[in-house]
Amino acid sequence: MPGPVHKIGVSLAAAALAILTAASPATAETAASAARQAEPAAYFVMTDVTDEQFVIQLTDPDKIQHARDLLSGATLDRPHVIGRIAKWPVPYNPRWSYHYQPETVNFFDNAIEVCDATIPYVEDHLDEAGGAFLPGLVWCPWSSRLVRELPAR
Structure with missing residues:
Protein backbone atom coordinates (compact mmCIF):
# COMPACT_ATOMS: atom_id res chain seq x y z
CA MET A 1 0.00 0.00 0.00
CA PRO A 2 1.46 3.39 -0.99
CA GLY A 3 2.56 5.67 1.79
CA PRO A 4 2.03 9.41 2.22
CA VAL A 5 5.27 10.25 0.40
CA HIS A 6 4.16 8.29 -2.64
CA LYS A 7 0.77 10.05 -2.61
CA ILE A 8 2.47 13.47 -2.43
CA GLY A 9 4.76 12.50 -5.33
CA VAL A 10 1.82 11.36 -7.44
CA SER A 11 -0.08 14.54 -6.60
CA LEU A 12 2.91 16.72 -7.56
CA ALA A 13 3.37 14.82 -10.81
CA ALA A 14 -0.35 15.23 -11.63
CA ALA A 15 -0.17 18.95 -10.86
CA ALA A 16 2.93 19.38 -13.04
CA LEU A 17 1.26 17.49 -15.89
CA ALA A 18 -1.84 19.67 -15.56
CA ILE A 19 0.28 22.82 -15.68
CA LEU A 20 2.25 21.63 -18.71
CA THR A 21 -0.89 20.52 -20.53
CA ALA A 22 -2.60 23.83 -19.84
CA ALA A 23 0.48 25.75 -20.93
CA SER A 24 0.90 23.92 -24.23
CA PRO A 25 -1.75 25.87 -26.20
CA ALA A 26 -0.44 29.15 -24.82
CA THR A 27 3.08 28.11 -25.72
CA ALA A 28 1.95 27.23 -29.24
CA GLU A 29 0.14 30.58 -29.54
CA THR A 30 3.19 32.41 -28.22
CA ALA A 31 5.43 30.63 -30.73
CA ALA A 32 3.04 31.44 -33.58
CA SER A 33 2.83 35.06 -32.44
CA ALA A 34 6.63 35.28 -32.24
CA ALA A 35 6.92 33.81 -35.73
CA ARG A 36 4.47 36.43 -37.09
CA GLN A 37 6.36 39.21 -35.34
CA ALA A 38 9.63 37.89 -36.76
CA GLU A 39 8.26 38.46 -40.25
CA PRO A 40 9.70 41.70 -41.55
CA ALA A 41 7.37 44.62 -41.99
Missing part, protein backbone atom coordinates in the same frame (compact mmCIF):
# COMPACT_ATOMS: atom_id res chain seq x y z
CA ALA A 42 6.54 45.77 -45.49
CA TYR A 43 5.96 49.37 -46.51
CA PHE A 44 3.59 50.53 -49.21
CA VAL A 45 2.79 53.91 -50.69
CA MET A 46 -0.86 54.78 -51.09
CA THR A 47 -2.43 57.77 -52.74
CA ASP A 48 -5.91 59.20 -53.06
CA VAL A 49 -7.87 61.60 -55.24
CA THR A 50 -5.49 64.43 -54.23
CA ASP A 51 -2.43 62.51 -55.58
CA GLU A 52 -0.68 63.02 -52.24
CA GLN A 53 1.34 60.03 -51.07
CA PHE A 54 1.14 58.32 -47.70
CA VAL A 55 3.27 55.40 -46.48
CA ILE A 56 1.69 52.51 -44.61
CA GLN A 57 3.40 49.75 -42.70
CA LEU A 58 2.00 46.23 -42.84
CA THR A 59 3.13 43.49 -40.48
CA ASP A 60 0.56 40.75 -41.10
CA PRO A 61 1.80 38.29 -43.78
CA ASP A 62 -1.71 37.83 -45.25
CA LYS A 63 -2.22 41.58 -45.57
CA ILE A 64 1.25 42.03 -47.06
CA GLN A 65 0.38 39.39 -49.66
CA HIS A 66 -2.96 41.06 -50.39
CA ALA A 67 -1.19 44.39 -50.93
CA ARG A 68 1.31 42.75 -53.29
CA ASP A 69 -1.53 41.04 -55.14
CA LEU A 70 -3.25 44.41 -55.59
CA LEU A 71 -0.08 45.94 -56.98
CA SER A 72 0.56 43.05 -59.37
CA GLY A 73 -3.04 42.97 -60.57
CA ALA A 74 -3.57 39.44 -59.25
CA THR A 75 -6.64 40.75 -57.40
CA LEU A 76 -8.98 43.69 -57.64
CA ASP A 77 -10.80 42.79 -54.42
CA ARG A 78 -10.68 45.16 -51.45
CA PRO A 79 -8.47 47.81 -53.10
CA HIS A 80 -8.89 50.58 -50.49
CA VAL A 81 -7.08 51.01 -47.17
CA ILE A 82 -8.77 51.28 -43.77
CA GLY A 83 -7.38 51.38 -40.25
CA ARG A 84 -7.02 53.34 -37.06
CA ILE A 85 -4.70 56.33 -37.10
CA ALA A 86 -2.32 57.53 -34.42
CA LYS A 87 -1.72 61.27 -34.08
CA TRP A 88 2.05 61.38 -34.25
CA PRO A 89 4.59 61.04 -37.07
CA VAL A 90 6.67 57.94 -37.74
CA PRO A 91 10.08 57.76 -39.45
CA TYR A 92 8.77 55.86 -42.49
CA ASN A 93 6.07 58.49 -43.16
CA PRO A 94 7.76 61.76 -42.15
CA ARG A 95 5.70 64.15 -44.26
CA TRP A 96 2.56 63.60 -42.19
CA SER A 97 1.76 64.15 -38.50
CA TYR A 98 -0.19 60.89 -38.28
CA HIS A 99 0.03 57.30 -39.43
CA TYR A 100 -1.96 54.10 -39.58
CA GLN A 101 -1.40 51.80 -36.62
CA PRO A 102 -0.01 48.78 -38.52
CA GLU A 103 -1.93 46.15 -36.57
CA THR A 104 -5.24 47.81 -37.52
CA VAL A 105 -4.68 48.21 -41.27
CA ASN A 106 -6.97 46.27 -43.57
CA PHE A 107 -8.51 46.57 -47.02
CA PHE A 108 -12.09 47.19 -48.14
CA ASP A 109 -14.41 47.54 -51.12
CA ASN A 110 -17.02 49.86 -49.56
CA ALA A 111 -17.19 51.69 -46.25
CA ILE A 112 -19.37 54.17 -44.41
CA GLU A 113 -18.92 57.84 -45.18
CA VAL A 114 -17.99 58.92 -41.65
CA CYS A 115 -14.45 57.53 -42.02
CA ASP A 116 -13.76 58.93 -45.50
CA ALA A 117 -11.31 61.83 -45.88
CA THR A 118 -8.36 62.68 -48.08
CA ILE A 119 -4.77 62.50 -46.88
CA PRO A 120 -4.31 66.30 -46.60
CA TYR A 121 -7.75 66.82 -45.06
CA VAL A 122 -6.83 64.48 -42.22
CA GLU A 123 -3.59 66.41 -41.70
CA ASP A 124 -5.40 69.76 -41.71
CA HIS A 125 -8.07 68.55 -39.23
CA LEU A 126 -5.99 66.16 -37.13
CA ASP A 127 -6.93 67.95 -33.90
CA GLU A 128 -10.59 67.07 -34.59
CA ALA A 129 -9.94 63.40 -35.44
CA GLY A 130 -11.43 60.93 -33.00
CA GLY A 131 -14.57 62.97 -32.36
CA ALA A 132 -17.27 63.66 -34.94
CA PHE A 133 -14.49 63.64 -37.53
CA LEU A 134 -13.12 60.09 -37.94
CA PRO A 135 -14.84 58.60 -34.88
CA GLY A 136 -12.59 56.15 -33.06
CA LEU A 137 -9.75 57.45 -35.25
CA VAL A 138 -10.84 55.06 -38.00
CA TRP A 139 -9.82 56.35 -41.43
CA CYS A 140 -11.03 54.84 -44.70
CA PRO A 141 -10.22 57.07 -47.66
CA TRP A 142 -12.60 55.86 -50.37
CA SER A 143 -10.24 56.88 -53.17
CA SER A 144 -7.19 55.27 -51.56
CA ARG A 145 -5.14 52.87 -53.62
CA LEU A 146 -1.68 51.40 -53.36
CA VAL A 147 0.83 52.62 -55.93
CA ARG A 148 4.03 50.80 -55.00
CA GLU A 149 5.93 48.84 -52.38
CA LEU A 150 8.99 50.45 -50.88
CA PRO A 151 12.27 48.50 -50.74
CA ALA A 152 12.93 46.54 -47.54
CA ARG A 153 14.52 48.67 -44.84
Whole structure:
Protein backbone atom coordinates (compact mmCIF):
# COMPACT_ATOMS: atom_id res chain seq x y z
CA MET A 1 0.00 0.00 0.00
CA PRO A 2 1.46 3.39 -0.99
CA GLY A 3 2.56 5.67 1.79
CA PRO A 4 2.03 9.41 2.22
CA VAL A 5 5.27 10.25 0.40
CA HIS A 6 4.16 8.29 -2.64
CA LYS A 7 0.77 10.05 -2.61
CA ILE A 8 2.47 13.47 -2.43
CA GLY A 9 4.76 12.50 -5.33
CA VAL A 10 1.82 11.36 -7.44
CA SER A 11 -0.08 14.54 -6.60
CA LEU A 12 2.91 16.72 -7.56
CA ALA A 13 3.37 14.82 -10.81
CA ALA A 14 -0.35 15.23 -11.63
CA ALA A 15 -0.17 18.95 -10.86
CA ALA A 16 2.93 19.38 -13.04
CA LEU A 17 1.26 17.49 -15.89
CA ALA A 18 -1.84 19.67 -15.56
CA ILE A 19 0.28 22.82 -15.68
CA LEU A 20 2.25 21.63 -18.71
CA THR A 21 -0.89 20.52 -20.53
CA ALA A 22 -2.60 23.83 -19.84
CA ALA A 23 0.48 25.75 -20.93
CA SER A 24 0.90 23.92 -24.23
CA PRO A 25 -1.75 25.87 -26.20
CA ALA A 26 -0.44 29.15 -24.82
CA THR A 27 3.08 28.11 -25.72
CA ALA A 28 1.95 27.23 -29.24
CA GLU A 29 0.14 30.58 -29.54
CA THR A 30 3.19 32.41 -28.22
CA ALA A 31 5.43 30.63 -30.73
CA ALA A 32 3.04 31.44 -33.58
CA SER A 33 2.83 35.06 -32.44
CA ALA A 34 6.63 35.28 -32.24
CA ALA A 35 6.92 33.81 -35.73
CA ARG A 36 4.47 36.43 -37.09
CA GLN A 37 6.36 39.21 -35.34
CA ALA A 38 9.63 37.89 -36.76
CA GLU A 39 8.26 38.46 -40.25
CA PRO A 40 9.70 41.70 -41.55
CA ALA A 41 7.37 44.62 -41.99
CA ALA A 42 6.54 45.77 -45.49
CA TYR A 43 5.96 49.37 -46.51
CA PHE A 44 3.59 50.53 -49.21
CA VAL A 45 2.79 53.91 -50.69
CA MET A 46 -0.86 54.78 -51.09
CA THR A 47 -2.43 57.77 -52.74
CA ASP A 48 -5.91 59.20 -53.06
CA VAL A 49 -7.87 61.60 -55.24
CA THR A 50 -5.49 64.43 -54.23
CA ASP A 51 -2.43 62.51 -55.58
CA GLU A 52 -0.68 63.02 -52.24
CA GLN A 53 1.34 60.03 -51.07
CA PHE A 54 1.14 58.32 -47.70
CA VAL A 55 3.27 55.40 -46.48
CA ILE A 56 1.69 52.51 -44.61
CA GLN A 57 3.40 49.75 -42.70
CA LEU A 58 2.00 46.23 -42.84
CA THR A 59 3.13 43.49 -40.48
CA ASP A 60 0.56 40.75 -41.10
CA PRO A 61 1.80 38.29 -43.78
CA ASP A 62 -1.71 37.83 -45.25
CA LYS A 63 -2.22 41.58 -45.57
CA ILE A 64 1.25 42.03 -47.06
CA GLN A 65 0.38 39.39 -49.66
CA HIS A 66 -2.96 41.06 -50.39
CA ALA A 67 -1.19 44.39 -50.93
CA ARG A 68 1.31 42.75 -53.29
CA ASP A 69 -1.53 41.04 -55.14
CA LEU A 70 -3.25 44.41 -55.59
CA LEU A 71 -0.08 45.94 -56.98
CA SER A 72 0.56 43.05 -59.37
CA GLY A 73 -3.04 42.97 -60.57
CA ALA A 74 -3.57 39.44 -59.25
CA THR A 75 -6.64 40.75 -57.40
CA LEU A 76 -8.98 43.69 -57.64
CA ASP A 77 -10.80 42.79 -54.42
CA ARG A 78 -10.68 45.16 -51.45
CA PRO A 79 -8.47 47.81 -53.10
CA HIS A 80 -8.89 50.58 -50.49
CA VAL A 81 -7.08 51.01 -47.17
CA ILE A 82 -8.77 51.28 -43.77
CA GLY A 83 -7.38 51.38 -40.25
CA ARG A 84 -7.02 53.34 -37.06
CA ILE A 85 -4.70 56.33 -37.10
CA ALA A 86 -2.32 57.53 -34.42
CA LYS A 87 -1.72 61.27 -34.08
CA TRP A 88 2.05 61.38 -34.25
CA PRO A 89 4.59 61.04 -37.07
CA VAL A 90 6.67 57.94 -37.74
CA PRO A 91 10.08 57.76 -39.45
CA TYR A 92 8.77 55.86 -42.49
CA ASN A 93 6.07 58.49 -43.16
CA PRO A 94 7.76 61.76 -42.15
CA ARG A 95 5.70 64.15 -44.26
CA TRP A 96 2.56 63.60 -42.19
CA SER A 97 1.76 64.15 -38.50
CA TYR A 98 -0.19 60.89 -38.28
CA HIS A 99 0.03 57.30 -39.43
CA TYR A 100 -1.96 54.10 -39.58
CA GLN A 101 -1.40 51.80 -36.62
CA PRO A 102 -0.01 48.78 -38.52
CA GLU A 103 -1.93 46.15 -36.57
CA THR A 104 -5.24 47.81 -37.52
CA VAL A 105 -4.68 48.21 -41.27
CA ASN A 106 -6.97 46.27 -43.57
CA PHE A 107 -8.51 46.57 -47.02
CA PHE A 108 -12.09 47.19 -48.14
CA ASP A 109 -14.41 47.54 -51.12
CA ASN A 110 -17.02 49.86 -49.56
CA ALA A 111 -17.19 51.69 -46.25
CA ILE A 112 -19.37 54.17 -44.41
CA GLU A 113 -18.92 57.84 -45.18
CA VAL A 114 -17.99 58.92 -41.65
CA CYS A 115 -14.45 57.53 -42.02
CA ASP A 116 -13.76 58.93 -45.50
CA ALA A 117 -11.31 61.83 -45.88
CA THR A 118 -8.36 62.68 -48.08
CA ILE A 119 -4.77 62.50 -46.88
CA PRO A 120 -4.31 66.30 -46.60
CA TYR A 121 -7.75 66.82 -45.06
CA VAL A 122 -6.83 64.48 -42.22
CA GLU A 123 -3.59 66.41 -41.70
CA ASP A 124 -5.40 69.76 -41.71
CA HIS A 125 -8.07 68.55 -39.23
CA LEU A 126 -5.99 66.16 -37.13
CA ASP A 127 -6.93 67.95 -33.90
CA GLU A 128 -10.59 67.07 -34.59
CA ALA A 129 -9.94 63.40 -35.44
CA GLY A 130 -11.43 60.93 -33.00
CA GLY A 131 -14.57 62.97 -32.36
CA ALA A 132 -17.27 63.66 -34.94
CA PHE A 133 -14.49 63.64 -37.53
CA LEU A 134 -13.12 60.09 -37.94
CA PRO A 135 -14.84 58.60 -34.88
CA GLY A 136 -12.59 56.15 -33.06
CA LEU A 137 -9.75 57.45 -35.25
CA VAL A 138 -10.84 55.06 -38.00
CA TRP A 139 -9.82 56.35 -41.43
CA CYS A 140 -11.03 54.84 -44.70
CA PRO A 141 -10.22 57.07 -47.66
CA TRP A 142 -12.60 55.86 -50.37
CA SER A 143 -10.24 56.88 -53.17
CA SER A 144 -7.19 55.27 -51.56
CA ARG A 145 -5.14 52.87 -53.62
CA LEU A 146 -1.68 51.40 -53.36
CA VAL A 147 0.83 52.62 -55.93
CA ARG A 148 4.03 50.80 -55.00
CA GLU A 149 5.93 48.84 -52.38
CA LEU A 150 8.99 50.45 -50.88
CA PRO A 151 12.27 48.50 -50.74
CA ALA A 152 12.93 46.54 -47.54
CA ARG A 153 14.52 48.67 -44.84
